[in-house]
Amino acid sequence: MIKMQDLKKDFTVRVKAGRFRRLKRTVAAVDGVSLTIERGEMVGYIGPNGAGKSTTLKMLTGVLTPSSGEVSVCGLTPVPQRTRLALRIGVVFGQRSQLWWDLPLRESFELLRHVYRVPAAGHATRLRRCRDLLDLDEFLDTPVRQLSLGQRMRGELTAALLHGPEVLFLDEPTIGLDVVSKQAVRSFLAELGRTGDVTLVLTTHDLADIERLCERLVVIDHGRVVHDGSIEALHARYGSRRSLVADLDRPLPDGFTLDGTTLTSVTANGHRVTFTLDSVTAGVAVAGLVAAVAVRDLSVVEPDIEDVVARLYTER
Amino acid sequence: MGEWRAYAALGVAQIRSVTVYRASFLVEVFGNMGATVFDVLTVLVLFRATPEVGGFSLREAVLIVGLSSAGFALADFAVGNVDRLKTYVRAGTLDAVLVRPLPALPQLLLMDLPIRKTLRVVFGLVVLGVAVAANDIHWTPLRLFLIVLTPLAATVFFGSIFVLSASLAFWWVDSGEIGAAFTYGGRDFTSYPISVYGSWFRNLFAYALGFGFVAYQPALALLGRADPLGLPAWAGFLSPLVALGAATIAAGVWRAGIRHYRSTGS
Incomplete structure (x- = not known):
């Protein structure tokens, strides 16, 4: 056409x-x-x-x-x-x-x-x-x-x-x-x-x-x-990944890791944490997290196309 | 066939658009006539000071004015608003015209058809009528043909000048009023017997650019006068050829201009 x-x-x-x-x-x-x-x-x-x-x-x-x-x-x-x-x-x-x-x-x-x-x-x-x-x-x-x-x-x-x-x-x-x-x-x-x-x-x-x-x-x-x-x-x-955002009762213990994910941010005095899902499904990551710490709320965030495109524009 | 319907629709739309604002439309119609009236008055005033200009009497001069202003008024009505092109080019609004399934020039002319200038056309034709009546023309079939043909050729000629000077905007967005020197300047030039002009100026405008064939030479042929500048009588019949030449050049330049159009960022 x-x-x-x-x-x-x-x-x-x-x-x-x-x-x-x-x-x-x-x-x-x-x-x-x-x-x-x-x-x-x-x-x-x-x-x-x-x-x-x-x-x-x-x-x-x-x-x-x-x-x-x-x-x-x-x-x-x-x-x-x-x-x-x-x-x-x-x-x-x-x-x-x-x-x-x-x-x-x-x-x-x-x-x-x-x-x-x-x-x-x-x-x-x-x-x-x-x-x-x-x-x-x-x-x-x-x-x-x-x-x-x-x-x-x-x-x-x-x-x-x-x-x-x-x-x-x-x-x-x-x-x-x-x-x-x-x-x-x-x-x-x-x-x-x-x-x-x-x-x-x-x-x-x-x-x-x-x-x-x-x-x-x-x-x-x-x-x-x-x-x-x-x-x-x-x-x-561009390797954009989904991520898992969790609100915790207490900050994470020092040296905490969740298999197959990367801890990318800790905010709200350690009460909100974000893990990027590298090689595990959201379900596995959620199960792992809940088993380890007391979780008040959590959500899985889709990769943001705006971010990807912004990276594309600046990468010259 | 379908195209003509399309053009008619565009024309009707323009009439409907301007008549939406009724009062301002009427003011414009009458305000516009003023301009043409003054052109003719200028010539009359000139002859108050002297009985002859360039070897021509008032009656003869009015015939030249009549041919020129009838042709110019018609061209100005049909094509004159093409000078709005520079605003379209500057703003990039020509885009909207170019994506429609009709050639750009007729669209632009119809979209801007200056209904307010209709009285000017009427006035130009009245002046021509008066001039014809005032002169003792010895009518032959050839001269009848000439009196119809000349204003039409003048319309085509002036229309081409309008298109040419508007096309400047494709290359030179800030062309401003330079085009007006050739359109309005050209009309003023053709309103007088060309024998009044200095020789190099006359050679350039009257003969090289063709303005002398618009009204002056045909007027001589109508009056049966010999040209004081020595051109033969048949020169009065050259106006359609000159007009055709001008139209060909204008069409070529327009087409090149459209291809050169740069639009604007959006």
């Missing part, structure tokens, strides 16, 4: 060097990305600010011309075949609206039907589905400029889907949304992904989006892919 082969995008930046002199410098925003994404995949595309996420998405949608390398989406070359490609993809750029500011949401949708030249019946079916899943009805007749950010984003998602695209590109779809709206957007996308006929590529800074939605995670940094695989693979690669 999507193929990128050694895709690059350079920008020239002029740097001030003295009163009138400007030095030209070339910055590679995307520096040799090769990826293949199959039909129906849901791919999370993450990376720190300025890593090249949006630039990649803009090359895939035909907004930006690649400096070198090859790219094809739905079998089309994005820039020369931009308008043909546009009929087959849906795009939500979190910061750029596709809606008509002064018109009610309903009219924007009607206009898009003409812009995308889709038959009224299919359009109506898809609109009905979005209205149900995204609760659009209460603000369908409100001018877009009066919508809240969460409402507008739900409108943007609908706008991107009304022509039945094969690929959906989402650039930070949950940015700036409150918890409830984020949930609404995520469940909607999850629902969309379940049917399996839409390929979804999404960039985000919110890793919860990825955990909820994407099987596959592509991490990009300085314009290069630094990880491509499942979230589990990322954890395995």
Whole structure:
């Protein structure tokens, strides 16, 4: 569905060097990305600010011309075949609206039907589905400029889907949304992904989006892919482990060890301890701990993807 | 076929959008007419001081103004708002236009269609009508053809200049008002008989850049006057060719510009 082969995008930046002199410098925003994404995949595309996420998405949608390398989406070359490609993809750029500011949401949708030249019946079916899943009805007749950010984003998602695209590109779809709206957007996308006929590529800074939605995670940094695989693979690669956190009646005796684990932290005057599970299951570790000391409360904590990704970003 | 429906929908959306703010829309419609009226008044005032300018009487000069301002008003109405491109490029909002299944330029023109400038077009055409009536034109089929063709060619020509100067923004985001020197400057240039200009300036703008063929040469052909600068009578019929040339260049530069577009970080 999507193929990128050694895709690059350079920008020239002029740097001030003295009163009138400007030095030209070339910055590679995307520096040799090769990826293949199959039909129906849901791919999370993450990376720190300025890593090249949006630039990649803009090359895939035909907004930006690649400096070198090859790219094809739905079998089309994005820039020369931009308008043909546009009929087959849906795009939500979190910061750029596709809606008509002064018109009610309903009219924007009607206009898009003409812009995308889709038959009224299919359009109506898809609109009905979005209205149900995204609760659009209460603000369908409100001018877009009066919508809240969460409402507008739900409108943007609908706008991107009304022509039945094969690929959906989402650039930070949950940015700036409150918890409830984020949930609404995520469940909607999850629902969309379940049917399996839409390929979804999404960039985000919110890793919860990825955990909820994407099987596959592509991490990009300085314009290069630094990880491509499942979230589990990322954890395995960086040796992230589950850990056991226990609240104790009394601090641990000196020199205490629990087989197959490492004691990683002792807080609250020795009353709270954390063990990383290296080679034993949580059950074995819990049994071992309870047998040795008086435990008031305990919990098993899953590895935090935020930490893993933060490590990935700083490790340069 | 479907594309035309799409364009029509975009145009209707723009009309509906501007008429949401009814009072401000009406103020703009009438405020906008002012500008065109002043252009014509300038010429009338000039002739209060002297009976002839560059060898042309007031009546003849008004025909030149009429051809130029009818063409310019039409171009300004249809294409003039392309100068908003620089804000789109600066803000990166052109992205939203580029992901739609229509060519970018017609979309931009329709999205910004300046309904408020309609009265300007009416005024430009009225001036042309008055000028035609005021001159004793000996009508032939060829001249009838010319009076229809010239404003249209002028529209295409000025439209191309608008697109060209707006395209600067693709390479040079801070292009500011440099483009206006060629659009509004060009209109002012074509409003007068070119015989009033100094020779190198005239050679550059009238002949090399083609502004002389927009209104001046066709006016001579309509009036049946010999060109005091020595060009043959058929030069009055060159305006469509000049317009076509300008449009070709503008389209090429626009296309190159779109490919050069850098968007912004988001």
